[in-house]
Amino acid sequence: MKVGIVFEGTYPYVTGGVSSWGNTLIKSMKDVEFCIIHIGDVPKIRKPKYNFPDNVIDYFEYFLFAKYDFSSKSIITKQFGNKLREILKYPFDEKVMSENLYKLFQQYSNYDFTSLLKSETYWEVMLDFYKTYIPYENFTNYFWTLQSMLLPFLNSMTVDFPKCDIYHTITTGYAGISAIMNGIKNNTPVILTEHGIYHRERQLEVLKAGWIKDEYRLAWIKLFNTISSLVYKGSKKITTLFSKNQLFEKELCEDESKMYVIPNGIDFDKFSKLEYRKEKDPYIVGLVGRVVEIKDIKTAIKAAKMVKEKIKNFKLLIIGPTDEEPEYYKECLDMIKIFRLEDTIKFTGKVNVLDYYPKINVLLLSSVSEGQPLVILEAFAAGIPVVTTDVGACSEMIYGSDEDIIGEAGIVVKPKDFVGLAKGLIELYQNDEFRISASKLARIRVKKRYRLEQMIKNYKDLYLSVVK
Structure with a gap:
């Protein structure tokens, strides 16, 4: 296949x-x-x-x-153009147009569609x-x-x-x-x-x-x-x-x-072997991700400033490549300098996350858009609680669903809410019972629903179902 x-x-x-x-x-x-x-x-x-x-x-x-x-392909015919013209009509209902376009493309599939731009009908x-x-x-x-x-x-x-x-x-x-x-x-x-x-x-x-x-x-x-x-x-x-x-x-x-x-899955055995860091002096938070605008690193930096005012032994590791959006990375460095957080926040660059998960107490995710972040699943398997913005599947991952187990494995706040992120990080620092229970629940959740072998089987079955 x-x-x-x-x-x-x-x-x-x-x-x-x-x-x-x-x-x-x-x-x-x-x-x-x-x-x-x-x-x-x-x-x-x-x-x-x-x-x-x-x-x-x-x-x-x-x-x-x-x-x-x-x-080598046929150019668009006037007949095709006339049929297309009949489809593209007010009120431009997307589902109706797509239904009719699909039928049209079944009749005219192997054409040079770029030739449409030179046709009389297009003009x-x-x-x-x-x-x-x-x-x-x-x-x-x-x-x-x-x-x-x-x-x-x-x-x-x-x-x-x-x-x-x-x-x-x-x-x-x-x-x-x-x-x-x-x-x-x-x-x-x-x-x-x-x-x-x-x-x-x-x-x-x-x-x-x-x-x-x-x-x-x-x-x-x-x-x-x-x-x-x-x-x-x-x-x-x-x-x-x-x-x-x-x-x-x-x-x-x-x-x-x-x-x-079909949920994402990770190699549970690989990450679950890592020992969760219960010692909180210093209190180390990790943000695993590319330093790009969609990850909203600036909101994480703002939250770090608030946490530092309450927890003097606080450290933030931003773990991931910095070369994708160089200008944004520079803006982050400038913000850190303005906030005088040079001794608090460290960019690691691209590294092996397996070396860093055992060093952190909590994972931070400040993104403005996500699907179902693999970094949350990896952290969960390593027993690390998470503070995240409410994007994509993050809320379901933190609080659970009927498919796994209900319970809080961290804290969820609105996107861009640096105050909420800071409060969440402070809460997990101060509430040892919550932090440890969240750690245990996180491992259980991944083991129950988000294992790599489950995901691969689901896609393999899906492939086989359409080629039979």
């Missing part, structure tokens, strides 16, 4: 999160062959952060904004939209905005993947539409796994982006929603990490029969 696993902007060039999950999944399925398919933005030389496991037999990469020679539709919805906008800006919106999707729809028995896409969006179109062309089943919910994440980005004019925000959101709905429609199976995510998926997917929850 050969699985084409599709990553968008992550594995093998970015560490942590999805990349760590993907690398573990691949190397744990030694009897399955994998083709790694990576989607980048523009062609550039990069150094992989991972060595491919032995069962990776192929690698394929394409770029959203590259210019490709698709001359007519573009002018019609302009006159109807934003006639006051500068036309040149309107023209190039549409080009930048559509080209990466049209490239993604046109590019040919290596043939596989299954395409497993780790997001909707560009990766998802590529997987669906190649699934149609090659009569190959598609599995979708969502860590975060792509259309929700893009919506937040669009609403906050300073470079997007207000006139285009709704169009961007509708586009991402429609693509996500189309990927849901074309996928044989849809998995996510926790049940709350499914509520967002159901906004654009009505077929609940194809939806499953």
